[in-house]
Amino acid sequence: MRVLLVNPAMNMESLGKFQGLLEPMPVIGLAYIAAVLQQDGHRVKAIDQFTYGMTIPRVMEQVREFRPDVLGIGMLTPSTPVALAIADATRQLLPECRIVAGNVHADIFYKDILRNSAVDFVVHGEGEYTISELVAALEGGTDDYSSICGLSYLNDDGTVHKTPARPVISDLDALPYPAWNLFPYTRYGLLPFADVAHPVLSMTGSRGCPYRCEFCSLLYTGSNYRKRDPIKIVDEYEYLHERYGVKQIGFVDPIFPLNKKILFQFCEELMRRGLQKKLCWLSETRVDRIDRESLRVMRASGCRRVLLGIESGVDLLLENVNKTFTTETTRRAVRMLREEGIDSVGLFMIGLPGETPEMTRQTIDFAKSLDLDFAKFAITVPFPGSQMFEDLRREGRLDRDDWENWTTFQPDPDKMIFVPREVSPEYLIRMQKKGLREFYLRPQMIYRHLVEIRTINARQLLHGVKGMFF
Numbered sequence: 001m002r003v004l005l006v007n008p009a010m011n012m013e014s015l016g017k018f019q020g021l022l023e024p025m026p027v028i029g030l031a032y033i034a035a036v037l038q039q040d041g042h043r044v045k046a047i048d049q050f051t052y053g054m055t056i057p058r059v060m061e062q063v064r065e066f067r068p069d070v071l072g073i074g075m076l077t078p079s080t081p082v083a084l085a086i087a088d089a090t091r092q093l094l095p096e097c098r099i100v101a102g103n104v105h106a107d108i109f110y111k112d113i114l115r116n117s118a119v120d121f122v123v124h125g126e127g128e129y130t131i132s133e134l135v136a137a138l139e140g141g142t143d144d145y146s147s148i149c150g151l152s153y154l155n156d157d158g159t160v161h162k163t164p165a166r167p168v169i170s171d172l173d174a175l176p177y178p179a180w181n182l183f184p185y186t187r188y189g190l191l192p193f194a195d196v197a198h199p200v201l202s203m204t205g206s207r208g209c210p211y212r213c214e215f216c217s218l219l220y221t222g223s224n225y226r227k228r229d230p231i232k233i234v235d236e237y238e239y240l241h242e243r244y245g246v247k248q249i250g251f252v253d254p255i256f257p258l259n260k261k262i263l264f265q266f267c268e269e270l271m272r273r274g275l276q277k278k279l280c281w282l283s284e285t286r287v288d289r290i291d292r293e294s295l296r297v298m299r300a301s302g303c304r305r306v307l308l309g310i311e312s313g314v315d316l317l318l319e320n321v322n323k324t325f326t327t328e329t330t331r332r333a334v335r336m337l338r339e340e341g342i343d344s345v346g347l348f349m350i351g352l353p354g355e356t357p358e359m360t361r362q363t364i365d366f367a368k369s370l371d372l373d374f375a376k377f378a379i380t381v382p383f384p385g386s387q388m389f390e391d392l393r394r395e396g397r398l399d400r401d402d403w404e405n406w407t408t409f410q411p412d413p414d415k416m417i418f419v420p421r422e423v424s425p426e427y428l429i430r431m432q433k434k435g436l437r438e439f440y441l442r443p444q445m446i447y448r449h450l451v452e453i454r455t456i457n458a459r460q461l462l463h464g465v466k467g468m469f470f
Contacts, residue, residue: 001139002043004068005030005182006059008075008083009050011404023189024051026202028252029103029127030074031178036128039176042135046182049082056082060089070135071099075106075113077383080403084117091118098138102127104217105403108384110152111160124150124162126169126207168224172207173232180244190250193345193374196280196304196455197247201240205233205266209254211286213309214321215349217385218254225258230265234273241279249281256283263294267301276302284309287333288325295340305343305373308333313366314359317352321388327366334370343453345374350431352380353388356422364435368442373453377435378408379428381417392418 007027030046037044045066049059063071063086071090075083087099102123106113110122123130130150137145145151150166169175180201189195190202208225209218240246257263270276284307298306308330312318315326337344346367350360367375382388382398383406392398398418405415409432413425439445 001069001135002066003037003045003070003072003135004063004066005034005044005046006071006073006083006086007046007048007050008073008079008086009054010076010079010082010407023191023195024048024184024187025190026180026185026188026200026250027074027183028178028202028204030072031180031183032128032175033072033102033131034179034182035176036132037135038179040132040136044179044182046179048184049086050079051184051187056085056089059086060093063090064093067094068097070138071097072131073099073101074103075101076103077105077403077406080105082404084113084119087118100131100134102131104383104385110162114152114154114160115158120153121145122152124152125166126150128169128175130166168208168226170226172204172226172228177236177239180240185244190248190282192455193376194250194282194305194307195248196282196343199244199246200248200250201244201246202250202252203233203236203240204228204252205230205256205262206253206258210258211254211324212322212387214387214391215311215352215380215382216254217383217389227257227259227262230262231269233266234269234275237270237279237281238273238275241275247279249279251281251283253283255285255289258289260291260294264297267297267303270301276300280304282306286325287330290333290336292336292340295336295342299340299342303342305345306337307345307347310346310367310370311349312352312355312359313348313363314355317355317359317363320354321352331370334372338371343373344371345376346370346372348375348377348435349380350377350435351418351420351423351428353392353420354422355420357427360423360428360431364431364438367435368439372439373448375435375439377432377439379410379416379432381406381408381410 007030034044034046047059047062073083073086090097090099098120099118100121100123101113101119106122107124113119113122121134130148133148134151137148145153146163149164152160152162155161185201186199188200190200206225206227208223210223210225237249280302282303282305287308310330311323313327334344348363348367350363382392406417410416413429416425419425
């Protein structure tokens with residue numbers, strides 16, 4: 001069958017002056033889906049609307065040209081309006097095309113999407129094998145999909161039918177490598193604070209997370225942690241360098257690596273093959289998973305930067321969102337990263353539930369007191385799929401569906417998704433800009449970025465300054 005996969009765009013105006021800093025990122029989920037469908041023998045095409053900045057009419061020109069039997073479209077919350085518009089336009093153009101939606105937003109709001117849009121099917125959870133079975137069923141001409149786990153659709157009487165949940169994929173190494181050849185991979189980045197070298201692509205070394213942070217929208221995927229064989233991770237790592245000329249790998253695992261034994265096997269295999277001389281890697285982890293021995297082998301194997309979900313400089317707020325570590329743990333972790341020569345990126349959230357103006361100020365001061373190389377101050381958005389979303393929705397504080405405004409750099413106070421009772425939206429926007437100015441416009445930080453790190457280019461610098469002041 002002819003299958004078209006679309007990575008929809010989002011309303012960039014919802015990011016204000018910061019929109020110039022948002023780079024197209026590797027869409028690894030769709031790339032895995034594409035690889036599985038190609039392996040099944042289907043003709044697959046991908047459109048990355050976000051990366052190319054395509055209008056919906058331009059997308060539809062390619063839909064008309066390819067004439068897919070199946071349209072698969074990813075739905076993250078801010079891109080949902082565009083995704084649904086593409087689905088509706090495709091239904092008008094190609095009435096026989098079956099339209100499939102996936103990803104976290106579709107997973108959560110499947111009933112509304114199926115009842116009120118052109119979408120025929122919603123894939124729940126990990127989609128590789130579900131969409132494989134669905135496309136095979138469509139090709140076979142059946143209209144009975146009840147045996148396909150992890151799927152929802154409308155019955156003939158208009159009621160929504162959801163099949164039993166599909167077990168998570170236990171053998172991640174059985175999946176084919178993502179089909180990056182179908183995507184504009186040379187245009188991808190990992191945001192200014194994560195880019196070290198180009199071209200850059202993403203990998204996954206595991207799926208699932210045993211932690212239960214209240215704000216994390218990955219909670220809907222469950223806590224069943226599954227890891228890949230470290231040797232096979234290195235096989236793919238090497239393949240990406242040889243096939244695509246990749247110079248940097250970004251691991252998209254919530255925590256990579258979670259297992260210290262896996263870490264050492266992975267790093268030692270990288271060095272055995274000499275890959276630390278050819279490309280570098282970065283990952284995200286928790287501050288309470290860092291130790292000196294691990295950092296040394298990570299640095300030796302090519303790790304150049306680590307992202308840390310620090311979130312807040314207030315222990316009470318950390319406890320409220322179930323982070324299970326303290327600010328002192330963060331201080332020790334950042335200090336070790338500096339001493340072992342790995343760049344550190346601190347990811348902070350302002351406007352957490354219960355946060356006061358004094359606490360926001362405390363978080364900014366805490367960020368400045370750490371010897372971080374980068375800091376991001378995101379205004380809290382309780383994304384669908386998170387426990388925070390469920391709690392606030394139950395309290396009647398999130399009764400809205402203007403999905404295009406669900407971004408962490410919302411410039412319009414009237415469109416801000418969530419504001420703690422103790423502060424105003426104007427205050428949060430002001431403090432977000434103030435935090436960035438105070439962190440980056442210190443003499444030592446200016447010197448570090450212009451002379452030592454040198455990974456932020458002139459365009460990014462210009463957009464960053466605009467975001468800080470205007």
